[in-house]
Amino acid sequence: MRFYDNKDSLNIVQSVASASTMISSVAVEVKNYILSKFPKGFFKHVYIDTAQTVSEQNRNEKYNVNANKIPYPSMTISPEISLDDPIGGMEKGQHLSSPNLYLRRDIETTYRKLVVDPDKKFSIYYTSDYVTTNFNFKLVTNSYIQNADLSFFLKSNFQKDFFQFLNHRGIQSEIPKTFIRAIADIYNWDLNKPEEMDELRLYLIGTSKQEDAI
Numbered sequence: 001m002r003f004y005d006n007k008d009s010l011n012i013v014q015s016v017a018s019a020s021t022m023i024s025s026v027a028v029e030v031k032n033y034i035l036s037k038f039p040k041g042f043f044k045h046v047y048i049d050t051a052q053t054v055s056e057q058n059r060n061e062k063y064n065v066n067a068n069k070i071p072y073p074s075m076t077i078s079p080e081i082s083l084d085d086p087i088g089g090m091e092k093g094q095h096l097s098s099p100n101l102y103l104r105r106d107i108e109t110t111y112r113k114l115v116v117d118p119d120k121k122f123s124i125y126y127t128s129d130y131v132t133t134n135f136n137f138k139l140v141t142n143s144y145i146q147n148a149d150l151s152f153f154l155k156s157n158f159q160k161d162f163f164q165f166l167n168h169r170g171i172q173s174e175i176p177k178t179f180i181r182a183i184a185d186i187y188n189w190d191l192n193k194p195e196e197m198d199e200l201r202l203y204l205i206g207t208s209k210q211e212d213a214i
Contacts, residue, residue: 001013001014001178002100004103011103011107012178012179012182013099013100013103014176014178014179015100015176016173016174016175016176018173018174019081019131021172021173021174022131022171022172022173022174023079023081023133024172025170025171025172025173026079026133026171027048027077027079027133027135029166029169029171030077030135031046031048031077033166034075034137037157037158038153042073043073043074043075043139044071044072044073044074045071045072045074045075046074046075046077047074047075047076047077048076048077048079049076049077049078049079072140072141072142072146073139073140073141073142073146073150074139074140075137075138075139075140076137076138076140077135077136077137078135078136078137078138079133079134079135080133080134080135080136081131081132081133081134082131082132082133082134083131083132084132099111099127107125111125111126111127112125112126112127112128112212113125113209113212114126114175114208114209114212114214115204115207115208115209115214116207116209117207118207121186122182122183122186124175124179126212170213175214180200183200183203183204184196184200187199187200187203
C-alpha cells in the first residue's frame with residue numbers, strides 16, 4: 001500500500017493480490033464457451049481441477065455408488081497462469097501499470113471510476129493489466145471410435161492457431177479489503193453485524209458505476 005498526500009486529499013494505492021477470483025471467473029467463461037461447441041449434454045462429467053476434491057468425489061459417487069467411476073465422455077480443465085505478455089504489442093503502458101510507482105495528477109480523466117460517493121468523501125478508481133491464463137483440456141471417451149469421431153469434430157469446429165475473441169464478458173476481481181474497511185469506518189458500520197454488512201453491500205451496489213458493477 002502506498003499513500004500520496006497532496007494536502008487537499010489523500011490518495012491510497014493498493015494492488016489487487018487475489019488471483020483466485022479472477023481465474024475462477026475466466027475458467028467459467030471458457031468452460032461455457034467450449035461446452036457451447038458440443039451437443040447439449042455430450043459430456044457426462046466436467047471437472048475443473050481447481051475445484052474442491054471432496055465436492056468432486058461426492059459428485060462422482062452419485063453416478064456409481066459401488067465403483068465410484070467417472071462416466072464418459074468426460075472433460076478435465078486445468079488452468080495455468082503466466083505473467084508473460086500474451087501477445088506482441090500488448091506490453092505495459094502508462095494506463096496499464098499499477099500506480100504504486102507514480103500517480104497521475106488528472107485522476108478524474110486518467111483512471112476508470114468504480115465507486116463515487118454521493119457525499120464526495122471519496123472515490124475509487126482502478127487501472128488494469130494483461131494476464132495470460134492458459135487452459136489445458138483433457139477429453140476422455142470409452143472407445144476408439146468415439147476418440148476418432150471426437151478428434152475430427154475438434155478439427156472442424158475449432159480453428160487451430162487462429163485467434164477467437166469472447167467480447168463483452170464480465171470478469172470478476174476482488175476489491176482490496178483495506179478499501180472495504182476504510183468505507184465501513186467512514187460510515188461507522190460494524191462489519192461483525194449482519195445488518196450493517198447488508199447496509200455496506202447495498203451502498204456499494206448503489207454507488208458503483210454501471211459498466212463496472214459491484
